Amino acid sequence: MTETFDSFALVAIYSAMGVYLIAFVFFTLDLAKRSADAHAHAAAPVSVGQNAAAASRGTIATLEREAPASSAAPPRRIERAALALTALAWVLHVAGAVLRGLADGHVPWSNMFEFSLVSSAIAVGVFLFLQFWQDLRFLGTYISGFALIVLGVGTVNFYVPVTPLPPALQSYWLIIHVFVATLGTAFFAVGAGLSIVQLLQARREADRVSRLRFLGTMPKAEKLENLAYRVIVVGFVFWTFTLIAGSIWAFHAWGRYWGWDTKEVWTFIIWVLFAGYIHARATRGWRGSRSAWLAIVGFGAVAFNYTIVNLFFKGLHVYSGL
């Protein structure tokens, strides 16, 4: 049974990767199309007004009324197709994770392969569900690319067959702690994507050069900054919870809630970086691009923690399964 489920899981994952790839191509084509659209728009006086509005940024965002998002252009068909494909890929992806869980007989997040499977599924899921709140389709290239890379590395480099849970992992804290950490990671990933676009957009707004024309169809830097902030703050709450749940688990398993083990160190570093980000957002002179860089560095630390720290650093958390 176990082996059948596991091979079905792999089939689902490979299919998901195939569909993600098509979605990625469509999203990229859409970016190219956006460039063309923006070019057509550039002649119209509208875009000049947009730039002027962007230049008049106050220190307190909410003091000025939000200009209507400049991305109000009618949704492009190719983009809709890309989003639908992403949703389809995601369903396959989740099916893969569930099948792997059935094969395991426990939650499928106990080694590096399963981490990459579940974390990318949750990142894409968060991206899809955030669409109900805000149109973030312009991040499609970033997210589908992210899922492809993570799944690719996961299946090629980290794949391990189903193994039983060692006693140290037999705890409901595994379910809570790791799942919430993955959720936090997903929100940080989306936030970092928004911050990257924000940085590009700010450059473009500052020197008014018509490089990166597709950005003309995306929200203004300040709107992006606010969106990133809201997403990252949710991630930060999850991360705070991860930290606390992790210490409680460590307390049950190792008899101390905090011991500066490698993994604990990095969880702490990430938490402090994002606390810095939140402060930066509220401080004159640190808002805007500086805080965006912090968000990106923070997510970089998350990625580092997942990969390099898991693989090469010594510590008690030796669950990579490799």
Next chain:
Amino acid sequence: MSRPFDHVEGSGPPERPGPGINQPALGVTGYLRFFWRQLTSMRTAILLLLLLAVAAVPGSMWPQRSSDPNGVIQFFDKNPTLAPVLDRLQLFDVYTSVWFSAIYILLFISLIGCVLPRTLHHLKALRAKPPRTPARLERLAAFASKELDAGDTVADAAGAIQAARAQLRSGGYRVALYESGKNLSVSAERGYLRETGNLVFHTALIGILFAVGLGGGFGYTGQKIIIEGQSFVNIKGAYDSFTPGRFFTDAALQPYRLTLDDFSVKYEEQSIQAYGQPIDYTAKVTTWLPGQKGIDSTIKVNEPLALGGSELYLLGNGYAPTITVRDGKGNIAYTASVPFLPQDANLTSTGVVRVPDALPEQLAFRGFFYPTAGELSTGALTSIHPDLRNPVLTLFAYKGDLGLDNGIPQNVYALDPTDLTQIAGGDSGTPALELRPGQTVELPDDLGSVTFDSASPPTAAADDWSQSVPRYISLDVHRDPAQLWVLLFACLATAGLLTSLFVPRRRVWVKAIEGEDGSLRLEYAGLARGEDPGLDAAVAAIAERHTEGLKA
């Protein structure tokens, strides 16, 4: 941005008098003031936070004495020139180092200096009236207005404002009425909880720091190896190693007693990939608190036992072969179960036996234990499964002066053979001794014999080795009297964080302007502090409900 509205962040140097005026010297207090203001500014907080993040990194790159003392020793062995340099920089004790401590202490001073004035300010704000209505509401972030003709409405300006006041009040706003010229207005504010949450969050962080510091000071940690069937009494001398906190006194130890009745391990049998991987450890123990009857309990990984104000954790285990040594005169010079240290996942283990009472010469043994012995292609033995399926004990034997009388403490798990003569194994000419449970071998030169005692019950089948060698567990015992406080502050911090990030803090104003003809112009405006995506909708909803209520 849940700072007070009038909060100034990152205040610069002290204000300078205008040009032309003689600039007075700052003076000591002036400088202190200046430093204090710098230290408690948000900008410093950010820098210190980032610095703290960076300073924590080296602790994950080099082994730390606190979490991995053996790693530090190995690092010194491998890098004899680099290691002392790193050590001078305290890179093996990052989290207690001068520089790391300096950063977090500064951060927390900054935090206290930041939280205190904000708390006072907030307490005042809680009692103060909502502020005066701005003159031009249409310039605020969220704005709506309605015109009601004389015939449309049942109310005049005063009535409209009273209605708005009642409506806002029931919506959880604190309200105040203002009058300026002919305009009546109500000013309302809600969401003080946001700032409260922020202050609770930051104060709880201070609480965590203090609780962690004090708890470590009054607590202790100890390790104890217990072999099946043996007991342990919770007194300092009984521990194999014991680390008291700075303020520890013996009174913190409750003299309970604990016996390990049985320790069992389940191994994976189904999965080929994970064959032999342990899937469950269970220690069955009986415990006695002073003056009470014994209680049966279990300890598992992830399921510590709370006993007498401390917690007992199952952190390690292994085999403790029972070995009896008879000396050359036929007397029993030694008999005990000896904990062997596991070397690999299949529990190939090593141990040492010292027999100072042997006559005519003192004896010592260095042993390897293989729970399921198998042969490597070189002919050497290794263990191929962690359970007892083919247990074999091999011993190197030595004779000579063990040096136990000179008082130098010796590592019970290591034997330095330099001053001893090897009599079995190695180059001694006699092969290493090889025993199965129940077997006895003679030592060369009539020095005596060694028995590997079997613990199997007499009823066991001849080839059932599963009970033949006792197991031991390694318990970690911890006491941290502040752990509940840490948990409490952590929960408070989370609650504070949630309220401060997600409770909107809003000010809303409603202004009524009565026209000459009895018409009524109503203006609604809102201002948020921090991110408040729902502000526009909230103001629109207030306006809608209010005007509906006024309609004739």
